Amino acid sequence: MKSMTGYGKGVSLRDNRELVVELKSVNHRFLDISTKMSRMFLFAEDIVRNMISQQVTRGHIDVYVNYRLLGTTDKVVTADLALAKGYVEAASKLSNEFPQLNDDFALTALMRCGDVLSVEQAVEDESVLLGMMQEALTQALGQLNVMREEEGNKLREDLLKKLDVIQQLLLKIKEFAPAVVENYREKLRQRVESALQSVEIDEAKLANEVCFFADKCCIDEETTRLATHILHAKEILSTEQPVGKKLDFLVQEFNREVNTICSKSNSTDLTNIALDMKNEVEKMREQVQNLE
Numbered sequence: 001m002k003s004m005t006g007y008g009k010g011v012s013l014r015d016n017r018e019l020v021v022e023l024k025s026v027n028h029r030f031l032d033i034s035t036k037m038s039r040m041f042l043f044a045e046d047i048v049r050n051m052i053s054q055q056v057t058r059g060h061i062d063v064y065v066n067y068r069l070l071g072t073t074d075k076v077v078t079a080d081l082a083l084a085k086g087y088v089e090a091a092s093k094l095s096n097e098f099p100q101l102n103d104d105f106a107l108t109a110l111m112r113c114g115d116v117l118s119v120e121q122a123v124e125d126e127s128v129l130l131g132m133m134q135e136a137l138t139q140a141l142g143q144l145n146v147m148r149e150e151e152g153n154k155l156r157e158d159l160l161k162k163l164d165v166i167q168q169l170l171l172k173i174k175e176f177a178p179a180v181v182e183n184y185r186e187k188l189r190q191r192v193e194s195a196l197q198s199v200e201i202d203e204a205k206l207a208n209e210v211c212f213f214a215d216k217c218c219i220d221e222e223t224t225r226l227a228t229h230i231l232h233a234k235e236i237l238s239t240e241q242p243v244g245k246k247l248d249f250l251v252q253e254f255n256r257e258v259n260t261i262c263s264k265s266n267s268t269d270l271t272n273i274a275l276d277m278k279n280e281v282e283k284m285r286e287q288v289q290n291l292e
Contacts, residue, residue, distance in 0.1 A: 001240055002292045003151035004028065004059035010139025012132035013070075019129070020066045021136040023052075023144045027289055028060035037065035043126055044133050051134070055141050057242045058292045065133070075119050087113045148292070155287055156237050159247075162284050163237075166254070167230050169277040173261065174223055176270055219264055222257045229254055244291035251288055254281045 008023040033049050052061060091105040111117055233250055236243045258278045265271040 001152040001156050001237070001243055002145065002148035003155055003290045004148070004244070004292050005151060005290060006144045006147035008140040008142065008144030008147065010136035010141075010143070012136040012139075014128065014132055016070045017128075017132065018068050018070055019132040019136050020064075021133070021140045022064040022066075023061055023140045024064075025056070025059045025061045025144060025148070028058060031056060031058055032060040033063060034061070035063045035065070037063070038067065040124060041065055041067070041129065041133065044130050047130065048133065048137060051137055052141065055145060056292070058244060067129075078118050080116055080118070084110055084113070084116045087116065152291065155290060159237060159284060159287055160234065162280050162287075163230055163233055166226075166277055166280050166284075169273055169280070170223060170226055170230070172273050173219070173270065173277075176267070176273065177219055177223070219261050222260050222264075226254065226257050229257070242292045244288060247288045247291060248285075251281060251285045254284070 004025055004027045006025050010021045012019045031053060033052055035045055087110055095103045229250060236246050258274055258281055261274045262271055265274060
């Protein structure tokens with residue numbers, strides 16, 4: 001199980017060339033890859049995306065690619081000989097036309113003429129660059145996944161602890177729920193006796209009223225579903241597959257059942273227990289957002 005946050009770095013060195021790939025991942029609903037690389041690596045962008053998507057299923061990933069030559073320049077100076085020849089011929093014509101002027105046109109002056117010299121990026125072998133890219137990216141993905149697994153294991157432990165707390169609160173709710181109906185029966189009897197005083201209580205009507213209340217506030221279905229959700233969540237957490245989406249949906253179901261218990265509760269004590277459970281569910285929801 002992995003989290004969606006992590007960092008990885010890979011370096012490839014070949015023939016006085018250095019290529020560095022850095023990966024930084026954060027939370028995202030889907031897989032979103034953003035590349036920051038020079039134009040000379042655009043040919044490899046699809047390959048980079050495919051390599052990442054084979055190992056990562058969710059998260060926003062920034063890919064930083066830095067390339068440099070070690071000890072030598074990666075620039076090439078070229079001369080436009082045809083244009084230079086044109087400058088020389090033009091200078092010769094001007095010298096003949098204006099012999100009274102001092103002819104100081106030399107090689108240095110020719111080099112300063114516009115567009116005679118140009119500085120260009122050296123042409124690199126794409127197969128070499130691709131090999132370096134794949135080597136560095138493989139290293140970066142390895143480091144990224146190690147960090148994501150470490151963080152994912154911590155999240156797993158934390159979520160399991162929260163599930164244990166929810167399970168304990170659920171046991172309290174199950175123990176307390178039957179007393180709610182009995183307390184209501186006694187309170188209702190006391191109110192009727194206080195209001196009617198010497199008049200005999202109609203036990204059948206009292207029983208009907210208590211039954212109606214018991215049906216209205218019954219939370220057996222909700223507690224049963226919560227128990228099932230807890231078991232299901234623990235099963236999911238025991239796998240090594242991406243579980244973020246499954247747990248995100250399951251936490252929504254947790255929240256739905258707890259909200260129903262709160263709405264049905266006619267007891268302050270029961271409501272307080274349910275609110276404590278809701279607080280734990282919310283903590284789970286926040287943590288689940290970090291899982292792949």
